[in-house]
Amino acid sequence: xxxxxxxxxxxxxxxxxxxxxxxxxxxxxxxxxxxxxxxxxxxxxxxxxxxxxxxxxxxxxxxxxxxxxxxxxxxxxxxxxxx
Amino acid sequence: xxxxxxxxxxxxxxxxxxxxxxxxxxxxxxxxxxxxxxxxxxxxxxxxxxxxxxxxxxxxxxxxxxxxxxxxxxxxxxxxxxxxxxxxxxxxxxxxxxxxxxxxxxxxxxxxxxxxxxxxxxxxxxxxxxxxxxxxxxxxxxxxxxxxxxxxxxxxxxxxxxxxxxxxxxxxxxxxxxxxxxxxxxxxxxxxxxxxxxxxxxxxxxxxxxxxxxxxxxxxxxxxxxxxxxxxxxxxxxxxxxxxxxxxxxxxxxxxxxxxxxxxxxxxxxxxxxxxxxxxxxxxxxxxxxxxxxxxxxxxxxxxxxxxxxxxxxxxxxxxxxxxxxxxxxxxxxxxxxxxxxxxxxxxxxxxxxxxxxxxxxxxxxxxxxxxxxxxxxxxxxxxxxxxxxxxxxxxxxxxxxxxxxxxxxxxxxxxxxxxxxxxxxxxxxxxxxxxxxxxxxxxxxxxxxxxxxxxxxxxxxxxxxxxxxxxxxxxxxxxxxxxxxxxxxxxxxxxxxxxxxxxxxxxxxxxxxxxxxxxxxxxxxxxxxxxxxxxxxxxxxxxxxxxxxxxxxxxxxxxxxxxxxxxxxxxxxxxxxxxxxxxxxxxxxxxxxxxxxxxxxxxxxxxxxxxxxxx
Numbered sequence: 001x002x003x004x005x006x007x008x009x010x011x012x013x014x015x016x017x018x019x020x021x022x023x024x025x026x027x028x029x030x031x032x033x034x035x036x037x038x039x040x041x042x043x044x045x046x047x048x049x050x051x052x053x054x055x056x057x058x059x060x061x062x063x064x065x066x067x068x069x070x071x072x073x074x075x076x077x078x079x080x081x082x083x
Numbered sequence: 084x085x086x087x088x089x090x091x092x093x094x095x096x097x098x099x100x101x102x103x104x105x106x107x108x109x110x111x112x113x114x115x116x117x118x119x120x121x122x123x124x125x126x127x128x129x130x131x132x133x134x135x136x137x138x139x140x141x142x143x144x145x146x147x148x149x150x151x152x153x154x155x156x157x158x159x160x161x162x163x164x165x166x167x168x169x170x171x172x173x174x175x176x177x178x179x180x181x182x183x184x185x186x187x188x189x190x191x192x193x194x195x196x197x198x199x200x201x202x203x204x205x206x207x208x209x210x211x212x213x214x215x216x217x218x219x220x221x222x223x224x225x226x227x228x229x230x231x232x233x234x235x236x237x238x239x240x241x242x243x244x245x246x247x248x249x250x251x252x253x254x255x256x257x258x259x260x261x262x263x264x265x266x267x268x269x270x271x272x273x274x275x276x277x278x279x280x281x282x283x284x285x286x287x288x289x290x291x292x293x294x295x296x297x298x299x300x301x302x303x304x305x306x307x308x309x310x311x312x313x314x315x316x317x318x319x320x321x322x323x324x325x326x327x328x329x330x331x332x333x334x335x336x337x338x339x340x341x342x343x344x345x346x347x348x349x350x351x352x353x354x355x356x357x358x359x360x361x362x363x364x365x366x367x368x369x370x371x372x373x374x375x376x377x378x379x380x381x382x383x384x385x386x387x388x389x390x391x392x393x394x395x396x397x398x399x400x401x402x403x404x405x406x407x408x409x410x411x412x413x414x415x416x417x418x419x420x421x422x423x424x425x426x427x428x429x430x431x432x433x434x435x436x437x438x439x440x441x442x443x444x445x446x447x448x449x450x451x452x453x454x455x456x457x458x459x460x461x462x463x464x465x466x467x468x469x470x471x472x473x474x475x476x477x478x479x480x481x482x483x484x485x486x487x488x489x490x491x492x493x494x495x496x497x498x499x500x501x502x503x504x505x506x507x508x509x510x511x512x513x514x515x516x517x518x519x520x521x522x523x524x525x526x527x528x529x530x531x532x533x534x535x536x537x538x539x540x541x542x543x544x545x546x547x548x549x550x551x552x553x554x555x556x557x558x559x560x561x562x563x564x565x566x567x568x569x570x571x572x573x574x575x576x577x578x579x580x581x582x583x584x585x586x587x588x589x590x591x592x593x594x595x596x597x598x599x600x601x602x603x604x605x606x607x608x609x610x611x612x613x614x615x616x617x618x619x620x621x622x623x624x625x626x627x628x629x630x631x632x633x634x635x636x637x638x639x640x641x642x643x644x645x646x647x648x649x650x651x652x653x654x655x656x657x658x659x660x661x662x663x664x665x666x667x668x669x670x671x672x673x674x675x676x677x678x679x680x681x682x683x684x685x686x687x688x689x690x691x692x693x694x695x696x697x698x699x
Binding site for chain 2: 006008009010012021022049050052054055056057059073075077078079080081082083
């Protein structure tokens, strides 16, 4: 299935060169987990702190589960904060 | 102790500068800075006073750790009654002037009265002198800063100054120090200008000694610095990306107030984000961001130093804007950008420079422009009012022209200088003002982050993210992750953040340390610096005491439970997109529980028992 992958801040370095403004559409196997997507793009699991699917937080215990549906948007950040 | 144990009382009416001992009994209860100065304000003015009358006072206050070697120990605050909200105002700034004031031998300056003619205060160690400011009244902050540095031939003097906007009565004027750091919110600069006080010039060479336990202080501050350096946010994220890293985060979670909060996601967010600030421009191949920058004693260095595209329309024939200066923080980028629908990074940077140069709070300014754009959209404001400007959402030209007009108090800028609440009232649509207690919202839509709705509604200085930043928990998971779409546990969460922040704001430290520190890290530093036996528990209690003191000031000023609310739009109009689609802010579920958690009556007043418990 196709999903959209967004990697921001220091995670942007793991994006394929064809990504535009931190965003790329990718094909993943049915049943893939968040961690499998991370591994495929060589994003160290410890660096991906804030993980959202369609803007909703993915709990750490959900990151090995098959939770994707076609068209989902997966967005990730390292630890960030602001004000 | 790290206190100088004295304050300077400046009576502008009489033209006198008098030394007084600092009330150390109060310092034991209110820590310093925000807490201690609020205590002085409460004791010295009638809360019902007209904020712009000579009877209001304006206090510049440091904390016990200001000017010391503690990481980020350079903060000072400006405390007064706000002309924007009618509530207590306390605006916090970094840069270098806070530390300089402490090193000149002073913990605090209290300004009272009003000078007959414009003056500035020159303070060099023990020497305090009021000087005529005729040459700089009517000048921008940047011009006045250059004049004063040239006059005194001393590159190390530190200057806090108000701009032309404040002189013209703009109700959200800031006190800007070190060119682009600001005590920004609630119109503290408007009060300063109303006293005909243009600037405060400080040179201090005394240092800050009298640390209670030097060995423990070295150990505690070194441990604190190590923690900040090893923390991914304070050691890596903030210095690299600044607060602007949140632009894409908050947009993704559907809590980005957009077009005067009509929408909760902005399609142009990525074009004005931290990531965009790093992209090379076509014109000169350079990115917007030149470097990061640190305030006094700061080991985080989140500040942004930026340039505008040399080919951008805003700076043609304006060489003063072609150099690097204070760039966009997240709040400014949001207010000037998402809320107005403008996605032109250089236009935003220009508007931000103008806000710095003439001392306007970019949050309130941007939000007021957004309200004006909605009024224009409805036909309530026309080009006849605006002097021919098409005030449409998304218009960079309208935004940048508006900044120039407010800065100089010309034309439609006089209406925009009223702030969103008074502007919307004037043009017959009070419900379109996105404010609490008359102060404009910051960059988190409370339909998508429920706890922030309660934090805004109950903030003692009107809508503000820095009075209780539950975003930290609801979005970033610091110290624990909570669900931003749920109201469960939020009353207690908001109270905890408000009390802890009031304590941190009273120390002389930056609140951004709390992304890496808790009060367990801060208390040993304060305790080693000062007598008082400070622990994390006693600091939290002091924070609660400060919060209740501010609340009591506001109640005495005439505010009430009716002011602890949000605009109808956020309570009635559901978010249209994103995770919060279909949701409003459920303030009614949270407010009664919050009052109960605070030990307040159902009408929102501290009970006698609460006042007794806190020693009020």
